[in-house]
Amino acid sequence: MIGRISRTTAALLVFAVSVFPVYWMVLTAFKPTRDIQSATPTFLPIPITFDHFGTAVAAKGFFSFWRNSLLVAGGAVLLALLVALLAAFAIARLQWKGRRGFVLMVFIAQMTPWEALLIPIYVIARDTGMLDTLWILTLVYFMMTLPFTIVTLRGFLAAIPVDLEEAAQVDGCSRGQAFRKVVFPLLAPGLLATSLFGFITAWNEFAFANVLIIKDQDDRTLPVWLSSFNNTFGTDWGATMAASTLFMLPVLLIFIVLQGRVTTGIVGGAVKG
Amino acid sequence: MTLLAERPVRESAPAAPKRRKRPVLPYLLIAPTLLTTAYLLLYPLVRNVVISLQEFGLPQLVRGDARFVGLANYARVLADPEFWAVVRRTLWFTAINVVLIMVLSTLVALLLIRLGKWLRLLVMGGLVLTWATPVIAATTVFQWLFQSRLGVVNWALVALGFEEYRDYTWFADGEATFGILVALIVWQSIPFAALSLYAAMITVPQELYESARIDGAGAWRVFTTITFPLLRPMFGLITCLEVIWVVKAFVQIWVISQGGPGQATTTLPVYAFQVAQSLQRYDLGAAVSMLMVLLLVLALLAYFRQLYRQEREA
Numbered sequence: 001m002i003g004r005i006s007r008t009t010a011a012l013l014v015f016a017v018s019v020f021p022v023y024w025m026v027l028t029a030f031k032p033t034r035d036i037q038s039a040t041p042t043f044l045p046i047p048i049t050f051d052h053f054g055t056a057v058a059a060k061g062f063f064s065f066w067r068n069s070l071l072v073a074g075g076a077v078l079l080a081l082l083v084a085l086l087a088a089f090a091i092a093r094l095q096w097k098g099r100r101g102f103v104l105m106v107f108i109a110q111m112t113p114w115e116a117l118l119i120p121i122y123v124i125a126r127d128t129g130m131l132d133t134l135w136i137l138t139l140v141y142f143m144m145t146l147p148f149t150i151v152t153l154r155g156f157l158a159a160i161p162v163d164l165e166e167a168a169q170v171d172g173c174s175r176g177q178a179f180r181k182v183v184f185p186l187l188a189p190g191l192l193a194t195s196l197f198g199f200i201t202a203w204n205e206f207a208f209a210n211v212l213i214i215k216d217q218d219d220r221t222l223p224v225w226l227s228s229f230n231n232t233f234g235t236d237w238g239a240t241m242a243a244s245t246l247f248m249l250p251v252l253l254i255f256i257v258l259q260g261r262v263t264t265g266i267v268g269g270a271v272k273g
Numbered sequence: 274m275t276l277l278a279e280r281p282v283r284e285s286a287p288a289a290p291k292r293r294k295r296p297v298l299p300y301l302l303i304a305p306t307l308l309t310t311a312y313l314l315l316y317p318l319v320r321n322v323v324i325s326l327q328e329f330g331l332p333q334l335v336r337g338d339a340r341f342v343g344l345a346n347y348a349r350v351l352a353d354p355e356f357w358a359v360v361r362r363t364l365w366f367t368a369i370n371v372v373l374i375m376v377l378s379t380l381v382a383l384l385l386i387r388l389g390k391w392l393r394l395l396v397m398g399g400l401v402l403t404w405a406t407p408v409i410a411a412t413t414v415f416q417w418l419f420q421s422r423l424g425v426v427n428w429a430l431v432a433l434g435f436e437e438y439r440d441y442t443w444f445a446d447g448e449a450t451f452g453i454l455v456a457l458i459v460w461q462s463i464p465f466a467a468l469s470l471y472a473a474m475i476t477v478p479q480e481l482y483e484s485a486r487i488d489g490a491g492a493w494r495v496f497t498t499i500t501f502p503l504l505r506p507m508f509g510l511i512t513c514l515e516v517i518w519v520v521k522a523f524v525q526i527w528v529i530s531q532g533g534p535g536q537a538t539t540t541l542p543v544y545a546f547q548v549a550q551s552l553q554r555y556d557l558g559a560a561v562s563m564l565m566v567l568l569l570v571l572a573l574l575a576y577f578r579q580l581y582r583q584e585r586e587a
Contacts, residue, residue, distance in 0.1 A: 010384050011392045018399035021460070022406055024425060025414045041425050083305040090302035097295075102303055109310055111576070113569050115521045115542040116562040119549045120320035123334065143313035150306065204407040206524045211550075223409040227528045237417050244410040255405040 022248075029053065029242040036238050052242035059243075061218060061225070069222040072134050073202035076141035077195045080149045083142075085191075088153035089179070093162070110147035114140075115207060122211050132216040140208050145198035152197075156190030157183070196254045203251060222247050325559035334555060346560040355536070356544070356561070363520060363540040363568075366455070370519040373459045375512055378466035383496070385471045397468070404464035412528045415457045419443040447537025450530050454538055457525050462518065466511050473507040474500060506583040513576035517569055541565040 028036060030048040035041075056062065090096070091103060121140060122131070130136035160183055168178035206223040213219045226247055229240045324339070325346055333339040350356050381400075385393055406414075418426050421442040430438035443449040477500060485495050501508065523542040526532060532539035532547055539547065542565060549558025 007384065007387055008392060011388055011396050014381055014384065015396050015399040017460070018396075018403040018464070021411065021414045021418060022402055024418060025410065028417065037423060039428075041423075041428055083309060086302040087306040090299040094296070094299045094302075096299035099299075105310070106306075107577075108573075109314055111517065111573055112314060113517070113521045113566060115523045116545070116566045116569075117314075117317045117321060118546060119555050119558050119562060120317040120324060122549075123324065123555065124317060124320060126334065127337070139313055143309060146306065146309060200407075204409065206409050206528070210527075223407070226409050226413060229413070237420070237423065240413060241417065244413050248405070248407055248410045251407055252402075252405050255401060 025241045025248075026245050028237055029245045031238060033236075033238055052236075052238035053246070055236065055239040056243040056246060059239075061220075064218055065220055065222050065225045068134060068219060069203060072137045072141060072221060073199050075134075075138040076145060076202045077198045079138070079142040080145045080198055081153075081191060081195050084146055084149035084153050084194075087150050088157050091150070092154045092157035093165075106147045106150050110151065112144075112147075114144060118207060118211050121208065125212055132213055132219060134213075134219055136212050137209060137221070140212075141202035141205060144205070145201050148201075149194050149198055152194045153187075153190065156187055156194070160186050193258055196258060200251050200254060321559050321563060324555055325563050327556055329554075329556035329559070331553040334553075339556075342556075346556045347564075350557055350560045350564065358536070359539055359541060359544045362536075362538075366451070366540055367516060367519045369455055370458050370462070371512060371515045373455065374462045374466055374515050374519075375508070377459065378463050378470055378511075379508075381463060381467040382470035382474055383500075385467070386474055400464040400468060403460065404468075406461070408461065408524050409528065411457065411461055412525050415453060416444075416529060419453055444530065445534060447534050450534060450538050454526055454529060457529075458519060458522055461525075462515060466515060469511055470504070470507065473504050477503055506579055509579040510576065510583065513572055513579060516572045517576070520565070520569060520572065541568070 027043070027045055029052050030045050030050075031042070032047065032049045032051070087102075087106075091099060121136075125131040125136045130139075164182050164186075165175075165178045168182045169175065173181065204223060205221075206227065209221045209224045210227070213221070213224065226243055229243055326341055326343065327333070327339040328342050328345075329339045381396075385396060388396065418424055421427065421440050421444075424443075426443075427438050427441055430441075441449075443453055481499050481503075482495060485499055490498065520540075521542050522540070523546070526538050526540060526543050527546070530538045532543040541561065545558045545561040545565060547558075548561060549555050
């Protein structure tokens with residue numbers, strides 16, 4: 001009995017600690033400024049206001065930052081999917097010399113400490129005239145998500161029986177047709193899940209967006225804008241938290257869509273390959 | 274899934290007898306990946322090495338006529354006491370974070386196993402929510418939580434009777450800022466570690482626990498004699514990953530303190546960036562980041578060894 005009570009208490013404590021910061025963010029975003037600034041904070045969303053969201057959305061450049069983030073993350077994911085699908089097919093379905101070396105290379109690339117490459121990529125971007133453009137960010141995010149995409153797609157492909165393809169080929173399909181008509185529809189959910197995780201990586205990235213977009217402030221992405229929100233809005237914490245909430249929203253939606261795959265997919269992808 | 278073990282791949286087409294020549298298709302399929310990796314990963318890495326061997330400041334960035342100086346940048350960095358202070362701080366920061374992450378995650382995973390269905394789903398839901406929180410959003414929220422005048426943490430501490438925390442400015446004090454960064458990184462890292470450990474723990478056969486309990490073993494003994502030895506490879510893998518992630522943690526530190534106040538929270542990646550960006554000594558920054566890569570390679574080698582072992586045992 002005592003064990004059970006202490007377990008329940010511990011569980012509630014873990015839940016409270018993991019949820020509180022996010023709860024506090026959303027709560028602050030909906031609180032009237034008067035309540036945010038009162039000496040005794042309130043812990044329930046009564047009354048609520050949408051003023052802060054209005055302030056955040058009305059901020060200069062909000063929509064272009066939103067669009068930039070979407071463009072960069074979306075572009076990177078599409079490129080990664082296209083390139084990774086080819087490579088994943090070669091690993092999962094074909095037998096060739098150098099396959100093991102290639103897989104090892106992908107695993108090593110996945111562990112790249114990108115933080116150590118800020119300086120050379122800044123220099124390269126400057127030399128090639130890509131500094132302050134969304135192109136360079138798209139390319140960097142493309143490379144960041146590529147290894148993970150290959151590893152995950154290879155896993156999904158390997159789970160689709162080869163027999164299905166063979167049967168299609170016996171029935172007169174070419175190899176390409178067999179892939180398009182049989183494998184691709186089965187692979188679609190895997191493609192979706194993989195691309196959404198890649199999207200989150202690119203959507204959240206800050207370090208490169210901060211270094212590579214300097215002069216042209218209109219080309220900034222949401223994370224950089226959010227980090228400078230304090231400067232933009234002074235001490236308006238309501239608006240800052242509203243902006244954070246809006247920024248987190250797409251990521252949260254993706255996690256909800258993929259709920260089952262979150263634990264198995266990410267854990268499998270990151271740890272076991 | 275396997276890393277190194279060969280999976281048998283069947284010839285898909287009915288094997289044609291004359292198929293002796295080397296197939297081109299696989300190499301065409303991996304060509305885009307190879308080209309991309311060469312240009313966007315290998316080239317920057319090589320470029321970093323080159324810059325670290327050159328005299329490369331603002332004039333060279335603009336004019337592009339950097340000259341080679343051999344290992345002079347490394348010699349200068351390694352002779353700088355500030356660099357060693359940063360290394361010590363990085364190791365200390367990593368040790369505190371990783372120990373806290375591993376201990377707390379293990380406790381959470383052990384708790385998850387013992388919970389009923391509803392409570393378990395509740396806790397897991399909370400963990401996934403934390404996991405889904407973008408680094409930048411979490412960092413901004415922590416700044417707000419620890420705000421001096423209106424922050425809820427100061428309010429709670431004062432309400433609990435710690436009067437000295439009224440309007441306490443956390444971010445003006447080096448150790449306090451360090452502590453907040455540890456709290457932030459541990460908070461963000463626990464979901465992955467705890468859920469992975471939990472996923473591994475449920476694979477341990479129940480009979481082992483039961484027989485241990487019949488023999489009168491307590492919870493601690495069950496953990497040290499059954500759970501931990503069985504899951505040692507998993508613990509090893511996650512520890513390696515966490516070490517790598519904490520060493521290269523940049524965004525949280527940069528956004529909250531830019532390495533300050535003073536140098537209190539300057540770890541290696543932050544230091545490399547400071548040197549390059551603020552002093553515009555790209556050469557020294559590149560040298561520092563190469564030294565960091567060296568440190569990470571050690572952790573990576575340990576990681577791959579664990580991975581390889583686990584693949585073989587699996």
